[in-house]
Amino acid sequence: MAHWLVKSEPAAFSWDDQVRNGTEAWTGxxxxxxxxNLRAMRRxxxxxxxxxxxxxxxxxxxxxxxxxYPDPTDATGRWACVDVRAVAPLPAPVTLAAIRAEPALAGLPLIRQSRxxxxxxxxxxxxxxxxxGGLPAGLPAELPAAWPVPA
Structure with a gap:
C-alpha cells in the first residue's frame, strides 16, 4: 500500500464536503x-x-x-481522476508551519514542490x-474499518 497527500482549496471542496459526500471523485x-501520481494510486x-x-x-x-479513470470534468480526455472515501479526521490538524518545522519532513514534496x-x-x-495529528502511537499504516468518519 502506498501513501499520498491530496490538496484541496476549502472554499471549493473542503474536508467537511468530503465527509458529507462520503465517496467523491477527485477531479480537476x-x-x-x-x-x-493519481494514475499510480491503487485501491x-x-x-x-x-x-x-x-x-x-x-x-x-x-x-x-x-x-x-477519465476525469469527467475534462473534455479532452487527457486527464484522470480517482474516487476517494473519507476515513477519519485528524484529532488535531497538522499545519504547514508545523510540517516545515519538523526535520523528519524536510524531504516531503509538500515543502519542496508546494504547487x-x-x-x-x-x-x-x-x-x-x-x-x-494526534493519531494513536503505533497505529498501523492501514486504518481500521472501525474508524468511520463521524456523521
Missing amino acids: VRNALAAR GDLAFFYHSVTGKAVVGIVEIVREA LSVLPVTPAQWAVIARM
Whole structure:
C-alpha cells in the first residue's frame, strides 16, 4: 500500500464536503506530475486530505476506492481522476508551519514542490504526520474499518 497527500482549496471542496459526500471523485487535476501520481494510486491506498490556500493543514485521511479513470470534468480526455472515501479526521490538524518545522519532513514534496496537488508520502513521513495529528502511537499504516468518519 502506498501513501499520498491530496490538496484541496476549502472554499471549493473542503474536508467537511468530503465527509458529507462520503465517496467523491477527485477531479480537476491538471498538472502532469500530479496526474501521474493519481494514475499510480491503487485501491486501498491512503491519503492525507490537505486544505490549501486557507487553513494550510492536513485535516483528515481518505482511502482510494477506485483507481484512475477519465476525469469527467475534462473534455479532452487527457486527464484522470480517482474516487476517494473519507476515513477519519485528524484529532488535531497538522499545519504547514508545523510540517516545515519538523526535520523528519524536510524531504516531503509538500515543502519542496508546494504547487503539486497530489504527492507521494513515504511510510516514515506518514507516521510522523499521523503522530503530529494526534493519531494513536503505533497505529498501523492501514486504518481500521472501525474508524468511520463521524456523521
